[in-house]
Amino acid sequence: MGFAKEIKKWYFIFLAIWTLVADVPFLFMFFTSIKTQSELLEGNTWQIPKQPTVGNYSTVIHGSFFNYLKNSVIAVSISVILILIISSMAAYVFARMKFSLNNILYSLIIAGMAIPIHVTLIPIYVLTNKIKLYDTIFALIGPYVALSLPMSIFILTEFMREIPFELEEAAKIDGCSMFRLYSDILLPLSRPALITVGIYNGTYLWNEFVFALVLTSSPDKRTLPLGIWDFQARYGSDIPAIMAFLTLSLLPMLIAYILGQDKIIKGMMAGAVKG
Amino acid sequence: MQRDKASKLMQNLGILLFLAPALILIGVYIIWPIIMSFDLSMYEWDGVSPRKLYLGFKNWIDLIHDSIFWHAFGNNIKFIFLSIIIEMPIAILIAVMLDRGGKKFDAFKSLFYLPMLMSSVAIGVLFKYIYDPSFGLLAGILNFLHLDFLNQDWLGDPNVAFYSVVAVICWQYIPFYMIFFIAAISNIPHELYEAARIDGATQGQYFWKIELPLLAPSIKTACILSLIGSLKYFDLIYVMTEGGPSNATELMATYMYKNAFASFKMGYGSTIASAMFIIITTAGILAYFATKKKEA
Numbered sequence: 001m002g003f004a005k006e007i008k009k010w011y012f013i014f015l016a017i018w019t020l021v022a023d024v025p026f027l028f029m030f031f032t033s034i035k036t037q038s039e040l041l042e043g044n045t046w047q048i049p050k051q052p053t054v055g056n057y058s059t060v061i062h063g064s065f066f067n068y069l070k071n072s073v074i075a076v077s078i079s080v081i082l083i084l085i086i087s088s089m090a091a092y093v094f095a096r097m098k099f100s101l102n103n104i105l106y107s108l109i110i111a112g113m114a115i116p117i118h119v120t121l122i123p124i125y126v127l128t129n130k131i132k133l134y135d136t137i138f139a140l141i142g143p144y145v146a147l148s149l150p151m152s153i154f155i156l157t158e159f160m161r162e163i164p165f166e167l168e169e170a171a172k173i174d175g176c177s178m179f180r181l182y183s184d185i186l187l188p189l190s191r192p193a194l195i196t197v198g199i200y201n202g203t204y205l206w207n208e209f210v211f212a213l214v215l216t217s218s219p220d221k222r223t224l225p226l227g228i229w230d231f232q233a234r235y236g237s238d239i240p241a242i243m244a245f246l247t248l249s250l251l252p253m254l255i256a257y258i259l260g261q262d263k264i265i266k267g268m269m270a271g272a273v274k275g
Numbered sequence: 276m277q278r279d280k281a282s283k284l285m286q287n288l289g290i291l292l293f294l295a296p297a298l299i300l301i302g303v304y305i306i307w308p309i310i311m312s313f314d315l316s317m318y319e320w321d322g323v324s325p326r327k328l329y330l331g332f333k334n335w336i337d338l339i340h341d342s343i344f345w346h347a348f349g350n351n352i353k354f355i356f357l358s359i360i361i362e363m364p365i366a367i368l369i370a371v372m373l374d375r376g377g378k379k380f381d382a383f384k385s386l387f388y389l390p391m392l393m394s395s396v397a398i399g400v401l402f403k404y405i406y407d408p409s410f411g412l413l414a415g416i417l418n419f420l421h422l423d424f425l426n427q428d429w430l431g432d433p434n435v436a437f438y439s440v441v442a443v444i445c446w447q448y449i450p451f452y453m454i455f456f457i458a459a460i461s462n463i464p465h466e467l468y469e470a471a472r473i474d475g476a477t478q479g480q481y482f483w484k485i486e487l488p489l490l491a492p493s494i495k496t497a498c499i500l501s502l503i504g505s506l507k508y509f510d511l512i513y514v515m516t517e518g519g520p521s522n523a524t525e526l527m528a529t530y531m532y533k534n535a536f537a538s539f540k541m542g543y544g545s546t547i548a549s550a551m552f553i554i555i556t557t558a559g560i561l562a563y564f565a566t567k568k569k570e571a
Contacts, residue, residue: 022450025402028412032404086296093290099287109297119548126315143304178286209509
């Protein structure tokens, strides 16, 4: 838009100041991570390190960092794959099939979007203990998948409803089975929505904290957010090492963001679209 | 006729097969837990021993007389108002400025989104050290600006801790609402701006008289998101203060967690969780109808 240059200059200054507010914590994190403990304690906190060290990173890497990372990758990828399969199957039925319970069941599932997860926390903890899944990766996958379903089914159903029926009709005349219609026609056409759902749940679950806190206890079963939590409890006074852990834990998301900025942002916002 | 019936049956079988995984998981991990939560709220139970002691509504009566719960609830309410009045104006302001700047300002966006990439736990841990009164970043900045007298125990002082934590949560969520409003502004037809300019409207007039009213539905949606989010907030507060010092930053969710998983009062924890369910569902329904009415 064509606005006066003078005003634009003030906008620029304000936005530059906001850049500091938004990003200086990250610089602090990174610069502290390449300081030694003694340099941190002696010098000015905000100063750039004089003699950068990678020692803190080797402390972190030789700890359990990769184990936490591996657990996160496993838990999140299995969950996201299951979410995509299960929610797209349900969405296919809700969007394309006529049967008497359709609306009631769909509304019921959609209402699940509003459920505060904390209500389910204690019973899920009890259940997980009972079925002997406590402190395993699989303890997380059940709730992760189930609690993501309402939103995912909603997004996919709304998307599938817009796909024209003609293709399906033609395939039906050719004697296509319900499963083939789903896998060969609806799924490929729903690709954009599937990607959005995948990213939305992937980013959300990647950072999930409370279920991982409650359903796991041993370090070799915990995910990355819990790794940060555990590491901080153990190395509380070694601030540069903690900052190195934080920096490393940010990297996967940062790389994903750099690779697919627009898609990631769109995926993250998917949860808000429902309004 | 016979064949019709058979194919109808096949179709219903197919529907059942396709829905089964979703329905079973939702039943086991959402619907059953909600019922279970209300049921557990009637017991005294440590979560481990096989025996549960039935109390009837005693936990609920205790909850009504529990000043810490109401204090936590009050904090949730304070948190709702603070986050809305801090996050929304800043997010709208930044979104408007980015829009005015056009393509030239695009580089800012990526820089602004960065906090969204970090998990709440990581943000919590990071800001614990930023707030450290002796070697934290904030102390360093205040020292640099010769404002040392402002420095204090940001998370340790019960009078300050709540606001320190809310500031971090606003920092975390402003980028989210900013993107939200950037999307909303981009939906406003460009012609409106052109027309306003031809009519001699100033930028300020355009913002107050045209842009802001057109953004009203989005602002309402954002406020509802913020309201519901604030009622169930947990992660960052738990990481930074665990609800302390002396319950200064306690929210319903942290209080529930502490009762259930630190004190092993699963029954009372379930009562708090069920109360949260009632409060949040009511708020959600009210918000839904409040926005619905306007549309009709």
